[in-house]
Amino acid sequence: MSIRERLSGNEAAAIAMKQINPDVVAAFPITPSTEIPQYFSTFVSNGEVDTEFVAVESEHSAMSACIGAEAAGGRAMTATSANGLSLMWEMIYIASSLRLPIVMSLVNRAVSGPLNIHNDHSDAMGVRDSGWIMLFSENNQEAYDNLLMAHRIAEHKDVLLPLMVCQDGFITSHSIENIELESDELVKKFVGEYKPEHYLLNHKEPIAVGPLDLQAYLFEHKAQQAEAMRNAKKVIKEVAKEFEELTGRKYSFFEEYKTQDADIVIVAMNSTAGTAKFTADKLRNQGIKAGVLKVRMFRPFPGEEIAKALANAKAVAVLDKADGLNAVGGPLFTDITSAMQVNKVSVPTVNYIYGIGGRDTKVTDIESVYTDLQDIVKTGNIDNPYRYLGLRK
Numbered sequence: 127m128s129i130r131e132r133l134s135g136n137e138a139a140a141i142a143m144k145q146i147n148p149d150v151v152a153a154f155p156i157t158p159s160t161e162i163p164q165y166f167s168t169f170v171s172n173g174e175v176d177t178e179f180v181a182v183e184s185e186h187s188a189m190s191a192c193i194g195a196e197a198a199g200g201r202a203m204t205a206t207s208a209n210g211l212s213l214m215w216e217m218i219y220i221a222s223s224l225r226l227p228i229v230m231s232l233v234n235r236a237v238s239g240p241l242n243i244h245n246d247h248s249d250a251m252g253v254r255d256s257g258w259i260m261l262f263s264e265n266n267q268e269a270y271d272n273l274l275m276a277h278r279i280a281e282h283k284d285v286l287l288p289l290m291v292c293q294d295g296f297i298t299s300h301s302i303e304n305i306e307l308e309s310d311e312l313v314k315k316f317v318g319e320y321k322p323e324h325y326l327l328n329h330k331e332p333i334a335v336g337p338l339d340l341q342a343y344l345f346e347h348k349a350q351q352a353e354a355m356r357n358a359k360k361v362i363k364e365v366a367k368e369f370e371e372l373t374g375r376k377y378s379f380f381e382e383y384k385t386q387d388a389d390i391v392i393v394a395m396n397s398t399a400g401t402a403k404f405t406a407d408k409l410r411n412q413g414i415k416a417g418v419l420k421v422r423m424f425r426p427f428p429g430e431e432i433a434k435a436l437a438n439a440k441a442v443a444v445l446d447k448a449d450g451l452n453a454v455g456g457p458l459f460t461d462i463t464s465a466m467q468v469n470k471v472s473v474p475t476v477n478y479i480y481g482i483g484g485r486d487t488k489v490t491d492i493e494s495v496y497t498d499l500q501d502i503v504k505t506g507n508i509d510n511p512y513r514y515l516g517l518r519k
Contacts, residue, residue, distance in 0.1 A: 128306035128307065128308060128373065128374075130304065130307075131304075131305050132302050132303065132304055132305065133270075134161070134299060135233075135266040135269050135298035136158075136159070136165065136300065138269055139205065139231045139269055139273060139291070140166045140169070141165075141307065142270050142313075144169045144175055145313035146273070146274070146317050147175045148201040148202060148229075149177065149195060149201045149202065150179075150196075150203075151170075151177050151180070151204060152179075152187070153179075153180075153188050153206070154181075154184055154188045156206055156207050156208065156210035157295075158207055158300060159205045159206055159207040159232070159299070161299070161300075162231055163204075167181075184213060185206050186214055188206065188210075189217035190217050192226075192230075193217060193221050197326050197335045198325060199320075199322050199327050199328065201281075203229045204228070204230050206230065206231075206232060207232065207249060208237045208238070208248075208295075209237060209238055211232060211237075211249045211253065212237055212252065218253050219256050219257065221288045222256055222258055222287055223257065223348075223351065224335060224336055225286040225351070225354070226286075227277065227281045227285070227286055227289065228280070229273070229276040229277055229288070229290075229291070230288070230289070230290045231290075231291050231293075232250060232290045232293075233292075233294075233295045233299045234246065234247050234292050234294050234295050234396065235249060235295040236248055237249050243295075244296060244483055245294045245296055245297055246447045247395070247448040248482075250262075250292050250424075254457060257287060257351050258288045259290070259425055260290055260292060260424040261276070261290070261291050262292045262395045262421060262423075262424055263292060263293040263396060263422075264298075264400055265298055265303060266293075266298055266303045266305050267303070267306065268377075268422070269291060270307070271369065271373070271375055271377065272422075274308070275365050277317050277318075278316070278361075279358060279365050281320055281322075283323070284361060285357055287351070287355065293397075294397040295484075296484070297396075297397045298397050355425065356426060358426050362379070362426075363379070379423040379428035379431055379432075380420055380428060380431070380435070381419070381420040382417070383399075383402075383417060385417035385418070385436075386417075387415055388415050388438075389414075389415040389439065389440045389441070389503060390415065390417070390440065390441050390442075391416075391418065391419055391443075392442075392444075392445060392495060392496070392499075393418075393432075393442060393444045394418065394419075395445075395458065398481065403418050405492040406496075414496070416496050419435060419436065424458075427461050429464070429468065430465065430469055432466075433465045433469035436462075436466065436471060436473055437473065439473050440473070441473065441474045441499040441500075441502040442474070443477075443498070444458055444462050444477050445458075446459055446478070446479050447480060447482070449482065453512075454512070455511070455512050456479055463475055474503075475511070476499075476511045476512075476513060477511055477513060478495060478513050478515040480516055481515075485516050491515055494515070498513075
């Protein structure tokens, strides 16, 4: 029986961490993720967990400490945002290349500069190809649930990759919503204990971690990382099925909201998906066949599955809360259009960059996107596929 509660996204993440009770949490405060280690530190001081909490001097050190703890055989977690993630950049790659299943709560925020503490996805998109599994969360419930599933995915013997759970800074991290929590006992049983096969403190098997890896082997090791990321798709599906059986809450690679018969579809991630669903409902009441595809699993990217899900649409808009700054569209847009091309799916598709630096995205904004899609269906003319939504003239 789930426990009804009202929590912010940060509180939900901290409670998930408490229930997981990792061996080590290393963290350095940065808005808007600061509350997560702050809440968790109270659980440590109150004796509710037996985690070793390491208050470090920077985010680079936070990830370094997690790497050390995980390599030694412990289960390690952390949380950060934006510039903090940027400062971790070197260690982010090292964590994945060493195949250490660290779990991080990433509260998405604009990366400087200029300085901005509000939400967009530039931080996550900056490390999208670093070898981390990436799950995005529409609301507080999904952020909590993703964290409960995270270790089961990351620590699987066929995966062994770090995993970040993303949620929108302030929009969900600081907003209180109704949420269903699971009991500590159920979470403990579901997550299980971490029993790595190889680790530094195993005196029966002396090993080195992070040695020099030159021409003879690095290529093969990177291919193994890529294979582990492919394996993660199967594991994510299996863990989600078991989670559904346990809690009744269903998750997949993405959510198809009224897409089965939709003529026009918006693709979005995180909290914007909720606004898009509300708008789609409004248009459905007017007889307009609108749908939403919400991407939950961004890495590994479910390209084949998304292409199939969008194949029957007449026009698609991909919303990116980060600009690719590459003259060919945002990161989600380029991934989706690539997947559609590879899988021989031809649907007129346009990109909207939106919400940069926390710019509000309203129902009227989403309605304007659906209106544009209707025009594309009627005329067959895309004109400029690279667009901005909510940009002041």
